[in-house]
Amino acid sequence: MLQNILLERKIYASEEHKMMQAMIQEFIANEVLDQVDEWEKNGMVSREIWKRAGELGLLCIDMPEAYGGGGLDFTFNALLIEEFAKKGISGPGFSLHSDIVAPYLLNYGTEAQKQKYLPLMAKGDIITAIGMTEPNCGSDLKALRTTAVDKGDHYLVNGQKTFITNGFMCDMAIVAVKTNPNTEEEGVTLLIMESSIEGFTKGIPFKKIGMKSQDTCELFFDNVKVPKENRLGDEKMGFKIMMKELARERLTVGIFAVATAEGAIESTVEYTTQRTAFNTPIAGFQNTQFKLAECSTQMQIHQTFLDRCIELLVDHKLTSESASMIKYSATDMCGNVVDQCLQLFGGYGYMWDYPIARMYADNRVARIYAGTNEIMKILIARGLFKDILK
Ligand SMILES: Cc1cc2nc3c(=O)[nH]c(=O)nc-3n(C[C@H](O)[C@H](O)[C@H](O)COP(=O)(O)OP(=O)(O)OC[C@H]3O[C@@H](n4cnc5c(N)ncnc54)[C@H](O)[C@@H]3O)c2cc1C
Known part of the structure; x- marks a missing residue:
């Protein structure tokens, strides 16, 4: 009924948008809605739903086809976010993965980094997160304390992140660290950190007021060796x-x-x-x-x-x-x-x-x-x- 009075949305006017919208609605009705209770009980969604979203082309929609993406523009990503929001579904962290992590890689990653991660992300074979916030800093990001000490061919990372969306399920996270701590060269740098690497551990998902099937959690780094080639962008550019x-x-x-x-x-x-x-x-x-x-x-x-x-x-x-x-x-x-x-x-x-x-x-x-x-x-x-x- 609301549709009767709303202005037509030109950004979604194409046939392609209409087809995509119908497909997303069908996906939500047939494959998502009846899983929400179970996901809430588990404090996280299933890996299968990520895979399924990948199969349907709903992850990394606006990434170039050369990297496994849909090659479409951001209006299609927006459509996906909206259809989930309209139904009150907040568990799958698809948007953080596709709309935040993927563009970081596309815009600042090396060719090798893009080739390695984006196709896996588009298929839902890996789940990603971004770690900026720490227990002692959120708004004041420059105050972050996670350190990355230059050890020649790798950085040695120590510290902690908190409130990380997709944190528990993530296979890879882009993490903000301080390189060259306590020197003139100190600065915020971004690292690509795979969660399987030794010394990278995760807290259990937080019990939150809402978003109960979103696996928001802490990430801990204890002498994690991150290869230099995993730096995203230059030092101090983070x-x-x-x-x-x-x-x-x-x-x-x-x-x-x-x-x-x-x-x-x-x-x-x-x-x-x-x-x-x-x-x-x-x-x-x-x-x-x-x-x-x-x-x-x-x-x-x-x-x-x-x-x-x-x-x-x-x-x-x-x-x-x-x-x-x-x-x-x-x-x-x-x-x-x-x-x-x-x-x-x-x-x-x-x-x-x-x-x-x-x-x-x-x-x-x-x-x-x-x-x-x-x-x-x-x-x-x-x-x-x-x-x-x-
Ligand atoms: C469910 C959830 C998911 C999240 N996902 C992620 C994620 O994936 N990755 C990530 O890095 N972070 C994530 N966050 C962290 C989130 O971005 C931070 O919580 C947020 O930026 C606020 O930081 P803070 O919690 O440290 O609050 P604080 O910075 O301690 O702020 C506390 C209060 O002080 C106010 N305040 C602070 N500075 C000022 C100022 N200068 N002037 C006026 N008021 C001020 C704030 O507005 C706020 O009201 C998530 C948080 C939640 C709850």
């Missing part, structure tokens, strides 16, 4: 690379948030049409209509800006400020919309079996990860006062 790539990560969070709001409104319209009180459908009360009118308006406004940001990303023109705006504003909007929608479900909204309850729990973190919404405002303000604040 911070610059992360700042550049974070715009894309923030956009993916915005995409998930707007689509979650859409899914929440859609399911609330349906529920309130069927449920009655005082011999009237809940949808018949003006309060319900006004709340859903407000939610739809907010969602539509954000979706319009979101589509512009997606187009800009495809054209390599998305700025840090626009990415920060969509991330913070869309996740705030989503939090509010999901809360309003849950209220209209009454007591059932509080029951885990209802997707609206999962959406409520899952989306709280969107205001925190990929840079908190406070940090987003700092970045936007930095752009505003660029010439004044140094």
Whole structure:
């Protein structure tokens, strides 16, 4: 019903998009939804679902075909994120793998690194993660303490990462470390670390408020020998690379948030049409209509800006400020919309079996990860006062 009033989305207008959307919807309906309870019990999804997504061409969709990717553009990745979000499915960390790790490799990896990892990632043969946050630093990334000491042909890595998405299942992680610690040459550098390497261990997945089938965990490095050829980009370039790539990560969070709001409104319209009180459908009360009118308006406004940001990303023109705006504003909007929608479900909204309850729990973190919404405002303000604040 929401579709009746939404503006047409030009970014998904092609036949190819429509076919891909139908395929993703079928995949979710037939192969994903009935597994969610089991995944939640296990605290992680299955390896089979990664393989299946790979078989269907749903991983690394916008990576070049030469590296096993789909050779399409980012709008197709966005479509995948949205279809999962609309159904309230947060377990499979496909987006982190395809939309964050893969572009790091494509944009900064050597030919050998791309050849080695991207085809395996596209097939779902390996699962990947990115490790920036540490127990003592998240927002203030420059303060990270994991060290990588140059030992000639390898780096000796010691330290710890926390809150790592796909952490428990990952076969490879891009990890931010400090090279040449305590010297003039100290700087943040990125390393490709395979989890099978000696000294690399993982914590058990955290028990979280939401995203219960996402295997978020700690990673520990105890005298891990990382070959020099596994450095991603130059020494001391890590911070610059992360700042550049974070715009894309923030956009993916915005995409998930707007689509979650859409899914929440859609399911609330349906529920309130069927449920009655005082011999009237809940949808018949003006309060319900006004709340859903407000939610739809907010969602539509954000979706319009979101589509512009997606187009800009495809054209390599998305700025840090626009990415920060969509991330913070869309996740705030989503939090509010999901809360309003849950209220209209009454007591059932509080029951885990209802997707609206999962959406409520899952989306709280969107205001925190990929840079908190406070940090987003700092970045936007930095752009505003660029010439004044140094
Ligand atoms: C489920 C989940 C998945 C995650 N996945 C990953 C992942 O895959 N890889 C990864 O590296 N990290 C990941 N993270 C970490 C996430 O990015 C960090 O939690 C986030 O950046 C915030 O860092 P922090 O937790 O250290 O909070 P802190 O930096 O300690 O911040 C605490 C509070 O202080 C505020 N604050 C901090 N500095 C300022 C300031 N200058 N001005 C105003 N307010 C400020 C923050 O906004 C926040 O409200 C994940 C986190 C979660 C919860």
